[in-house]
Each structure stands twice: as C-alpha cells, then as structure tokens.
Amino acid sequence: MDSSSSSALARQTWELENNIVAVDGSSGAAGADADAIYFYDEAAQVKFQQEKPWAQDPNYFRRVKISALALLKMVVHARSGGTIEVMGLMQGKTEGDTFVVMDAFALPVEGTETRVNAQADANEYMVEYSQTNKQAGRLENVVGWYHSHPGYGCWLSGIDVSTQMDNQQFQEPFLAVVVDPTRTVSAGKVEIGAFRTYPRGYKPPDEPVSEYQTIPLNKIEDFGVHCKQYYALDITYFKSSLDSHLLDLLWNKYWVNTLSSSPLLGNRDYVAGQISDLVEKLEQAENQLAHTRFGSFLLPSQRKKEPEESQLTKITRDSSKITVEQVHGLMSQVIKDILFNSVGHSSRLRASLPDLTEPEPMVES
Amino acid sequence: MTFKLHPLVIVNISDHHTRVKAQTHHTDDGSGSSGGSGGAATAVRVFGCVIGVQRGRTVEIFNSFELLYDPLTHSLDRSFLEKKQELYKKVFPNFYILGWYSTGSEAQESDLQIHKALMDINESPVYVLLNPVINHSQKDLPLTIYESELHIIDGIPQLIFVRSSYTIETVEAERISVDHVAHLKPSDGGSAATQLAAHLTGIHSAIKMLNSRIRIIHQYLVAMQKGRHTGLHLLFMRLPYSILLFDGILAGSFTSDQEKKIGTNLSGRRIAGVENLVAVASHQWSKSPPESNLSARGESRVKARLETETRVGWSSEVQWSEPWCTEVATMDRWLDRGSLPLVEDFPVWDGSDKGGDVEEELGSNS
Numbered sequence: 001m002d003s004s005s006s007s008a009l010a011r012q013t014w015e016l017e018n019n020i021v022a023v024d025g026s027s028g029a030a031g032a033d034a035d036a037i038y039f040y041d042e043a044a045q046v047k048f049q050q051e052k053p054w055a056q057d058p059n060y061f062r063r064v065k066i067s068a069l070a071l072l073k074m075v076v077h078a079r080s081g082g083t084i085e086v087m088g089l090m091q092g093k094t095e096g097d098t099f100v101v102m103d104a105f106a107l108p109v110e111g112t113e114t115r116v117n118a119q120a121d122a123n124e125y126m127v128e129y130s131q132t133n134k135q136a137g138r139l140e141n142v143v144g145w146y147h148s149h150p151g152y153g154c155w156l157s158g159i160d161v162s163t164q165m166d167n168q169q170f171q172e173p174f175l176a177v178v179v180d181p182t183r184t185v186s187a188g189k190v191e192i193g194a195f196r197t198y199p200r201g202y203k204p205p206d207e208p209v210s211e212y213q214t215i216p217l218n219k220i221e222d223f224g225v226h227c228k229q230y231y232a233l234d235i236t237y238f239k240s241s242l243d244s245h246l247l248d249l250l251w252n253k254y255w256v257n258t259l260s261s262s263p264l265l266g267n268r269d270y271v272a273g274q275i276s277d278l279v280e281k282l283e284q285a286e287n288q289l290a291h292t293r294f295g296s297f298l299l300p301s302q303r304k305k306e307p308e309e310s311q312l313t314k315i316t317r318d319s320s321k322i323t324v325e326q327v328h329g330l331m332s333q334v335i336k337d338i339l340f341n342s343v344g345h346s347s348r349l350r351a352s353l354p355d356l357t358e359p360e361p362m363v364e365s
Numbered sequence: 366m367t368f369k370l371h372p373l374v375i376v377n378i379s380d381h382h383t384r385v386k387a388q389t390h391h392t393d394d395g396s397g398s399s400g401g402s403g404g405a406a407t408a409v410r411v412f413g414c415v416i417g418v419q420r421g422r423t424v425e426i427f428n429s430f431e432l433l434y435d436p437l438t439h440s441l442d443r444s445f446l447e448k449k450q451e452l453y454k455k456v457f458p459n460f461y462i463l464g465w466y467s468t469g470s471e472a473q474e475s476d477l478q479i480h481k482a483l484m485d486i487n488e489s490p491v492y493v494l495l496n497p498v499i500n501h502s503q504k505d506l507p508l509t510i511y512e513s514e515l516h517i518i519d520g521i522p523q524l525i526f527v528r529s530s531y532t533i534e535t536v537e538a539e540r541i542s543v544d545h546v547a548h549l550k551p552s553d554g555g556s557a558a559t560q561l562a563a564h565l566t567g568i569h570s571a572i573k574m575l576n577s578r579i580r581i582i583h584q585y586l587v588a589m590q591k592g593r594h595t596g597l598h599l600l601f602m603r604l605p606y607s608i609l610l611f612d613g614i615l616a617g618s619f620t621s622d623q624e625k626k627i628g629t630n631l632s633g634r635r636i637a638g639v640e641n642l643v644a645v646a647s648h649q650w651s652k653s654p655p656e657s658n659l660s661a662r663g664e665s666r667v668k669a670r671l672e673t674e675t676r677v678g679w680s681s682e683v684q685w686s687e688p689w690c691t692e693v694a695t696m697d698r699w700l701d702r703g704s705l706p707l708v709e710d711f712p713v714w715d716g717s718d719k720g721g722d723v724e725e726e727l728g729s730n731s
Contacts, residue, residue: 075538
C-alpha cells in the first residue's frame with residue numbers, strides 16, 4: 001500500500017536522526033544476536049561492581065539506554081500522579097559507560113519534592129518487590145530512581161541533588177531520571193532527563209550549557225543554585241524485535257488516537273499557568289530594567305566571558321515555546337476541520353489553502 | 366462485554382517474553398528462568414496477571430505483572446500472586462485483577478484449568494493471549510482476548526473460551542511515549558522546524574491511513590451497489606475509523622462540543638448511535654424523511670444484532686426519532702445515492718474479527 005511504503009521511508013529517516021536502535025541485529029539473524037541486550041549476565045555485573053571504575057572519574061557514565069517498557073511505565077505513572085510528584089525505581093544494569101534501564105516500577109510515596117527522605121519510606125516496598133521480581137525472572141538490580149516534575153521541567157532540585165549524592169555514595173552505580181508528564185503532553189514529545197551528581201566539592205570542567213528549558217519563576221532559584229552540581233547523560237531508547245513488530249501492528253489500530261487527540265483541550269490549565277508565569281517574569285524584568293537604567297555604564301566592565309543572556313531574551317524564548325505548542329495544537333484542529341467538514345465545500349477550501357497536503361475528497365465525482 | 370486494552374500491557378507481555386527467551390537461550394541447562402514454564406527452549410510460555418478497572422460491562426486493562434507457573438500442577442502460584450497483588454495495590458489502588466495472560470499461538474486445554482482457578486478472584490476473568498511469533502505478513506495484532514462462557518455441549522455444561530474483540534485505549538501521555546518509541550519522534554529540542562515537521566508528519570501518516578481506509582469502504586460500497594456483494598457487512602461499522610469519520614461528518618460543524626467528542630475517546634453512546642444510524646439508513650434508503658418505520662420485527666432484530674454483535678452495549682439514550690433525519694441526509698451526501706439492501710438481508714456475523722477481509726474480498730472481485 002502506498003501509505004506503508006512512505007511511512008517506512010519516513011521511519012527510516014527518523015531512525016537516522018534519532019538515536020533509536022532496534023535491538024534485533026541484522027534481519028534474518030538467528031535468536032543468538034537478537035535481543036541480546038535482554039540477557040542479564042550476573043557474573044559480569046558483579047565484577048563490574050567490584051572494579052568501580054566510576055570512583056576515579058565522576059564523569060564516567062555518559063549515556064543511558066532506556067527500554068520501551070521502562071519509558072512507557074515511567075511516563076504513565078508520572079501522568080497518573082497529576083500535579084503531584086511521584087517517584088519510582090528503575091531496574092537494569094550497566095554496560096561500560098552506559099546505564100541500561102530495562103524496567104521501572106512505582107513506589108507508593110508522593111510529594112517527593114517536599115520531603116528529604118521519601119525514599120526511605122519505600123524501602124520495605126522496594127525489598128519485597130525486588131524479591132518477587134527476581135522470582136518471576138526479572139533478574140536485574142535497581143540501578144536508579146525516577147521521579148516526576150509535573151509542569152516544571154526536567155532538572156534536579158536541591159532536595160533531589162542531595163538525595164542523589166547520598167545514593168551515589170551508598171548505592172553506586174545509581175542514576176537519577178526526571179520525567180515531566182505535563183510538558184510531554186503539551187509539547188507532544190517525551191520530556192525526560194537523566195542525571196548524575198558530582199561528588200561534594202568537585203569542580204566540574206566548564207561544560208557547554210545544555211539545552212535551554214523554561215523554568216517557572218518560583219523554581220528558578222532552586223534550579224540556578226544547583227545546576228552546576230550535576231550533569232546530564234544522553235538518552236537513547238531501545239526495544240526488542242517483538243516490541244517493534246507489535247508496535248508496528250499497533251499503529252494500525254492506533255492512528256485514530258493520534259488523529260483524535262486534542263492537546264489544546266487537555267492542557268488548558270497548564271497553558272494558563274505558563275502564561276501567567278511568563279507575565280510574572282516580564283514584570284520582574286521590567287522592574288530590573290528600571291533600576292539599572294542609570295547603571296548601564298557599568299555593565300561592560302561586568303561582562304563575563306560568556307555573554308549572559310538578558311532576561312528579556314529568555315522571556316522571548318519562553319513565549320515562543322508556548323506559541324509553538326499552541327500553533328501545533330491549532331494546526332491539528334484546523335487540519336481535522338478541513339478533513340471532516342470540507343464535505344460540500346471542498347473546492348472552495350482547496351483554492352485558499354494550496355500549501356497543505358490536500359485531503360482527498362470524500363466523494364469522487 | 367467491552368474490552369479496552371492499553372498499549373502498556375502489550376509492551377509488558379512482549380518484554381516478559383523477550384526477557385525469558387534471552388535468559389533461556391544463554392543458560393546451558395535452559396532452566397535459568399523461573400518465570401516461564403519449563404517448556405522446550407523454543408516455545409517458552411510466560412504467564413502473568415492483568416489488572417485494571419471494570420465498570421459495568423466495560424473492562425479496561427491498564428497494566429500487568431508476571432506470575433509463577435508450576436508446570437507440574439498446571440497452575441499459577443497463588444501466594445506469589447497475592448503478594449504481588451498487594452504490592453500493586455499500594456501504588457495503584459484502583460486496579461483489580463481482571464484476568465491473566467500468556468504467550469502462545471492458541472488457547473490450550475490446560476489454560477482452562479488456570480482460568481477456572483482464577484474465577485474465585487474475579488468471577489469472569491479474561492484471558493489475554495499474545496502470539497510472540499513474528500510474522501511480517503500479518504496485519505493484525507497477534508493478541509486475542511478470550512472470555513469464558515458456559516456452553517451446553519452434548520448436554521454437559523462446559524466452560525469454553527470465546528474470542529472477544531477489543532479496542533486499544535490510551536491516555537495522551539501513553540500515546541506520545543508509544544509514538545516516540547515506535548515512530549521515532551525527535552527526542553530532544555531540535556529546531557522549531559524539525560519539531561513542526563515531526564508533528565505534521567505524525568498527523569500526515571494518520572490522515573493517510575484514514576484516507577486509505579475510507580477508499581476501501583468506498584470501493585466496497587460501490588461494488589456492493591453494483592450488486593457484487595449481497596450484504597452490508599456490519600463489520601465495517603465496527604471499525605473505529607469509520608466511526609470517527611461518521612462522527613465528524615455527521616456533526617456538520619466543528620462546535621466546541623464536537624471538538625470535545627473527538628478529543629476524548631468516542632463515547633460508547635456515539636458509537637452505538639452511529640451503528641444504529643447505519644442500520645436505519647440502510648433500511649430506509651429510499652424513503653424520506655426517515656422515521657422509525659421499521660416493522661417491529663425489523664426493529665427488534667436490528668437491536669438484537671447491534672447488541673450482540675457490536676462491542677458496545679445497547680444504549681438506551683439512542684433515539685429512533687427526528688434528529689437522525691438530518692444526519693442520514695448528510696450521510697446520504699457522502700455515500701453515493703443508491704439503494705442498499707434491507708436490514709433483513711444482512712448476513713449473520715459470526716463474531717470473528719474480519720478487519721482484513723474487506724480488502725481480500727475487494728482484491729478477489731476487482
């Protein structure tokens with residue numbers, strides 16, 4: 001079918017641009033190579049843990065591979081918490097400088113941003129769960145924890161940083177992952193970040209600033225104070241051959257949901273929150289500008305090596321991000337409108353919108 | 366009963382199977398995993414439990430977890446199940462055990478035993494069977510949902526498995542992550558242009574799908590009009606895309622009310638309404654305006670058909686009255702005007718999912 005070949009082409013394009021590797025070796029390979037990543041080699045893991053190569057180099061771990069299942073579970077769990085932060089643990093293993101996350105499970109604790117020792121509450125749960133899992137054939141150990149920041153981005157707060165520092169002292173190797181389910185839904189792409197902290201007192205080499213993300217005003221201080229104490233790891237995803245096959249078939253039933261989803265409606269509150277936050281930032285910038293009007297001569301001498309972005313530039317970026325998301329949502333609605341409501345007046349619309357891929361007329365004359 | 370399945374369950378079961386397979390392939394004695402049954406290395410079956418929510422006749426399966434299977438007694442380890450259930454209850458207090466799952470190509474006799482054993486937790490458990498064999502030629506998800514029904518065979522009431530149909534249900538976040546992993550949307554910022562391109566590509570592929578399906582229906586209807594098919598296969602009414610289409614078209618205008626209906630998943634009432642509509646329309650084709658002129662027998666027959674054959678239970682809100690006039694007229698504009706057979710001529714639907722057969726039929730007749 002025409003659609004299948006063009007979608008295959010589109011998929012290949014994206015596969016090159018994105019770091020998703022289907023773990024199935026070469027097509028036609030026998031079971032030995034396929035899904036090899038799923039095999040858990042206990043002896044190798046124990047040896048690696050005894051060697052502790054990360055003790056010498058705080059930047060040792062550079063990458064994370066997350067399985068499709070783990071991603072799905074984390075996002076669904078985070079979303080189910082609504083506006084409350086939730087947390088859970090991740091199971092997997094390490095391969096050289098890469099963390100491999102195979103699975104994730106939720107912990108029955110909430111409000112992790114306000115309490116220091118949320119993880120301790122769940123210890124008993126964790127022990128029991130790990131035990132049952134080992135029995136059921138899930139042999140991997142806990143290699144990290146994840147929690148959600150609903151609506152305010154993927155970064156580590158002060159409490160998170162201290163929690164993770166403790167983790168990295170006593171439970172190495174350990175990884176911290178943050179998911180933002182609200183932004184995932186509004187942006188239409190998964191918002192996730194993986195981090196490791198530097199040990200206390202360690203001065204990291206100057207790293208290039210990672211991708212800018214908008215932080216709400218009430219959290220920006222927390223972000224700024226601690227942002228140098230940890231670094232982000234690259235995330236790639238993997239899935240098994242069976243997963244790929246099933247997900248392909250799933251698309252055949254699934255595209256209806258893609259078409260019927262309406263992010264504008266679902267994220268009303270979040271968008272309203274974003275806009276009001278932007279307004280506050282604007283006011284703050286305005287006040288600052290009023291104060292420094294006379295001190296503008298001093299600015300050149302204070303300029304740092306890297307030109308610090310003025311507040312106004314940041315605000316501009318924030319607002320364009322909101323706009324882009326809204327435009328995406330609106331575009332979907334308009335497309336759907338044309339698609340379904342053009343019956344009867346398709347010719348008129350076709351003339352006025354030559355750029356869009358024309359939906360075929362429903363009735364052939 | 367209506368079944369709704371979340372993609373998480375599918376990925377979960379597939380992952381369970383892959384894990385066990387990987388582990389058994391690498392260990393020499395093949396007994397490395399205790400999660401699967403001790404079958405042959407090539408046909409390791411895994412077992413587990415599915416959990417979710419049941420509201421009336423609608424069963425929504427959200428999640429699943431692994432279970433231990435004892436090949437000697439052909440039963441699932443009960444204490445393990447209860448322990449796991451407790452753990453999951455703490456995190457997901459709303460979810461109950463709805464049934465169990467397994468991998469394999471078809472349901473077996475021994476499965477009935479397991480099924481019966483679960484009947485004390487849930488009086489009508491479901492059995493989800495996933496076929497892990499990768500067959501690139503198949504177009505349908507190799508996943509079947511079985512219910513158990515008491516049938517009288519040879520005078521003896523026996524429990525047998527009956528296939529049920531299901532829909533894929535999802536929350537927005539789930540959809541995005543599945544899209545992300547399956548269809549490889551860009552994972553990080555990228556420029557605004559790539560984001561836009563990705564977003565539009567996603568919608569574009571969905572629309573392409575819609576378009577191709579509609580063409581199939583159209584061809585089918587045209588062929589039927591020309592007399593090559595005797596019956597209006599009710600199966601095409603079940604297909605979700607036709608419902609989406611009807612919903613949008615019947616709406617006429619995109620009021621905010623309608624947006625909500627398309628934005629959230631289509632309500633059961635709407636689906637029942639559409640199917641009702643098609644039945645009415647086909648029966649009343651040449652008459653105008655359509656009123657409930659169906660004979661009592663015809664009406665009850667349509668009701669019975671729609672109740673048993675569609676996934677959605679009959680909704681008492683569906684009205685056989687005036688408002689349908691305009692909607693039938695709209696549908697009229699869409700389908701070529703012609704005479705369709707009466708309701709009485711519909712072939713009896715045997716309940717199997719023949720989603721792909723329409724294409725086959727067309728292929729054979731073209």
